[in-house]
Amino acid sequence: MKTTFLRHVKTDLAVHELQQGSGRPLLLLHGLGERTLSSPPSGTQHWVGPIVGLDFTGHGQSSLPAGGGYTCEALMSDADAVIHAFGDVTIFGRGLGGYIGLLLAGSRPKQVRGLVIADGPGLDGGGSRPSSSKVFSEPPADISNKTPDPWALLELSSDTRPGDYATEHVIQFAQLSGLKPAVAVAAIGRPEWLETTILNSSVVTQTDIAQALALFQ
Amino acid sequence: MTSELDQEVIIARSHVPAAHRPDRIRRLNVGGGLEVAVSEWGSESAQPLLMAHGGFDFSGTFDVFAPLLAEAGLRVISWDHRGHGDSDLACMYSFDADIRDAALVLNSIDSNDSIPVLGHSKGGGIMNQLADALPHRISAVINLDGIPNERGFSQKIDRTDIDALNQELSGYLDHRRKASNLTRKPDTLAGLAQRRQTMNPRLAPEWLRYLVTVGARKDSDGWRWKIDPALRFGPTGAWNPQWAIPKLRGLQLPYLGIIGTVEEEMGWGTTPDEALAILPIGAEFHALAETGHFVHIERPAEVSAIVLRFLGKFL
Numbered sequence: 001m002k003t004t005f006l007r008h009v010k011t012d013l014a015v016h017e018l019q020q021g022s023g024r025p026l027l028l029l030h031g032l033g034e035r036t037l038s039s040p041p042s043g044t045q046h047w048v049g050p051i052v053g054l055d056f057t058g059h060g061q062s063s064l065p066a067g068g069g070y071t072c073e074a075l076m077s078d079a080d081a082v083i084h085a086f087g088d089v090t091i092f093g094r095g096l097g098g099y100i101g102l103l104l105a106g107s108r109p110k111q112v113r114g115l116v117i118a119d120g121p122g123l124d125g126g127g128s129r130p131s132s133s134k135v136f137s138e139p140p141a142d143i144s145n146k147t148p149d150p151w152a153l154l155e156l157s158s159d160t161r162p163g164d165y166a167t168e169h170v171i172q173f174a175q176l177s178g179l180k181p182a183v184a185v186a187a188i189g190r191p192e193w194l195e196t197t198i199l200n201s202s203v204v205t206q207t208d209i210a211q212a213l214a215l216f217q
Numbered sequence: 218m219t220s221e222l223d224q225e226v227i228i229a230r231s232h233v234p235a236a237h238r239p240d241r242i243r244r245l246n247v248g249g250g251l252e253v254a255v256s257e258w259g260s261e262s263a264q265p266l267l268m269a270h271g272g273f274d275f276s277g278t279f280d281v282f283a284p285l286l287a288e289a290g291l292r293v294i295s296w297d298h299r300g301h302g303d304s305d306l307a308c309m310y311s312f313d314a315d316i317r318d319a320a321l322v323l324n325s326i327d328s329n330d331s332i333p334v335l336g337h338s339k340g341g342g343i344m345n346q347l348a349d350a351l352p353h354r355i356s357a358v359i360n361l362d363g364i365p366n367e368r369g370f371s372q373k374i375d376r377t378d379i380d381a382l383n384q385e386l387s388g389y390l391d392h393r394r395k396a397s398n399l400t401r402k403p404d405t406l407a408g409l410a411q412r413r414q415t416m417n418p419r420l421a422p423e424w425l426r427y428l429v430t431v432g433a434r435k436d437s438d439g440w441r442w443k444i445d446p447a448l449r450f451g452p453t454g455a456w457n458p459q460w461a462i463p464k465l466r467g468l469q470l471p472y473l474g475i476i477g478t479v480e481e482e483m484g485w486g487t488t489p490d491e492a493l494a495i496l497p498i499g500a501e502f503h504a505l506a507e508t509g510h511f512v513h514i515e516r517p518a519e520v521s522a523i524v525l526r527f528l529g530k531f532l
Contacts, residue, residue, distance in 0.1 A: 009397055
């Protein structure tokens with residue numbers, strides 16, 4: 001596995017090349033608290049192009065920032081840094097990575113050539129509306145300069161993911177990418193952002209991972 | 218160079234004689250070694266008042282207002298938000314992280330009692346949420362032109378307009394791609410003040426030049442603002458401004474709201490009627506005529522008098 005580091009904002013992002021090949025890369029976005037594994041995940045064996053995996057900020061071999069402040073939009077920009085370096089991609093996102101993939105697809109509709117959303121940690125986030133206000137004024141106890149960053153685990157499991165925000169991104173992706181289908185949902189999890197909005201779009205299909213990837217090969 | 222620099226600063230500051238730098242400045246670790254700069258005016262043994270500045274500002278914007286409160290017997294504490302003023306630049310920024318920093322500054326004040334808090338603009342939003350999260354730590358909230366409305370910043374574009382939204386979303390990512398190498402544009406002291414005038418059109422040029430001496434640094438090629446160039450407005454993300462309203466309405470403590478009635482680029486555009494409809498029951502409210510977003514800078518004597526009268530009712 002070859003690993004390169006992309007300097008992005010104030011962090012070094014680890015990008016792992018799991019499979020060589022020609023054509024459009026498949027970009028793997030891991031779940032909350034995870035890291036890119038050393039081999040391609042199940043269901044991706046028929047992908048003929050390169051397969052690369054990003055470790056989000058505060059995860060895996062990427063930088064551990066001081067003081068948290070994680071947002072899904074910041075992690076979306078991590079994934080955008082890979083597009084900047086590697087060109088157009090198809091995204092396979094697990095859990096949190098699926099939601100980040102959706103945000104990126106809506107924001108870079110011409111560079112994301114298909115999105116597959118699979119089950120994984122962090123798929124739900126903190127729900128569709130903010131919960132009671134709370135302050136974690138002390139750093140989590142197990143900060144030890146190792147990833148995953150406890151602030152990431154805390155902040156990205158409680159962020160708000162309203163359905164209309166997700167829908168907004170699907171509409172952007174559908175209108176500007178020209179893809180149909182554009183999003184394949186291989187997850188059985190159904191957080192509200194996915195259940196009530198995404199699945200109602202005509203550019204979203206439900207299938208398993210292998211078939212989903214075949215749609216975008 | 219040093220004497221020239223000092224002279225330039227001395228001259229700029231001499232035109233705002235009412236301004237006073239803090240009596241004490243300290244640094245506070247808010248996690249993982251990230252530090253914020255905490256400023257204090259007034260006696261350390263006086264009644265504390267915690268104040269939060271607005272977005273793209275810094276605690277030095279209180280350099281006239283805070284001393285008026287300190288002279289009246291308060292210990293005023295404020296901090297530069299992460300990425301602003303003399304605080305460290307962070308890798309990432311979020312409103313929740315700002316709330317957390319506020320709570321850590323609050324914890325750093327040697328006081329076992331609940332204390333009053335004040336916030337301007339974004340700082341008002343921070344203090345509203347802090348009071349909702351930690352009602353046992355806050356005795357009163359003073360909000361200076363940071364009262365939310367249902368429109369919020371997100372409505373500055375039509376989010377059903379595919380092209381406009383694409384521009385906002387991709388614009389954020391374009392900015393992040395460049396952020397590793399961004400630096401603030403250098404200028405003369407007067408030039409930097411003039412550029413800030415576009416964001417603060419109602420503030421006096423003398424005041425803006427003063428602010429440069431506090432919120433900017435002089436490099437070999439000129440003055441540049443200290444604020445992290447990675448920071449920018451937007452995107453608004455998933456946040457819906459309507460969510461803040463019931464939390465504000467539900468606060469059960471003395472509340473003072475002061476707004477300006479002249480709409481400005483940096484302001485929130487909340488009208489007096491909108492504010493009165495959502496403030497906590499029993500709140501005191503003032504809408505200042507012929508005043509813009511920076512109520513405490515345009516009218517420091519009047520606003521500090523209102524604040525002191527309000528605090529005098531229960532302190």
